[in-house]
Amino acid sequence: MPRTPLLIIALFFMIGGIAHFVVMDFFVQMMPAYLGYHTELVIISGVLEIIGAIGLLVPQTRLLAGYGLLALIVAVYPANINMALHPEDFTDIPQAFLYIRLPIQFLFFGFVWWAIKPERLAKK
Template identity: 70%
Template sequence: MLIIALFFLSGGIAHFVLTDFFIMAMPDYLGYHKELVLISGVFELLGAIGILVSKTRFLAGCGLIVLIIAVYPANINMALHPEQYPDIPALLLYIRLPLQFLFVWFVWWTITSEKRQSG
C-alpha cells in the first residue's frame, strides 16, 4: 500500500509542478488539457491518501484503477510521438504501456488482499 501511495503522491504532485509536461502528453483530440491534468493530479493525491486508510482503501484503489485507465490515452500518445520527449528513451515509452496493466493488477491485488486473508 505504501508503494502505491508514494507512487501516486509523487505523480499527483508532479501534475502541479510539471504541468506543462503533462499537458504535452495529452492527445490532441481531448480538450481542456490543463484542466484535465490538474484534475487527474487531484485524484492521484486523493487516491494516494485514500489507499492508506482502511475504510477508504477499496474505493480509493478502484478510483486509482479508473484513473490509470483514463490516462492511458496520454501514455499511448507519448509512445506514438517519442520525438516530443527527447529525454525519455522511446523504448521506455513503449515498455510502460503493458506495465500499466501490471500496475492495475497490483492495485487490485493490494486492495483485495485483506478480503483474501480474512476469508
C-alpha cells in the first residue's frame, strides 16, 4: 500500500494531468510565446503527469516516476513565470496568486523529493 504522501502527490498530478485535457485552452494560454507547439506541449505534459501519478503508486516504477515528475515541475516552470509576467491575460486569477504560485512550485518539488526518499535511499 502506497504511503499517504505518495497518494496525495499522485492525486494532485492525476487531477492536473486530466485538467490539461478538460481545460486545454487555459493551459495553452499559459505557454510562453517563445515556445512553439503549445497544444502539443500541453498534451505531452498532461500525459506525463498522468503517467507519473500512476507510476508513483507502483513500487517498481516509483523512483523513476518521482524523478520524472521532478523534471516535469522544472519543465513547466516557465509557464508559471509567463503567467506572473502577464497577469492581464489571466484576469480570473488574482494577481497575487500568480506570484505565490512561483515559490509554491519549489514546495511541490520538495514534497515529491521527500516522498520518494525511501526509494532514493534504497538505491544507494
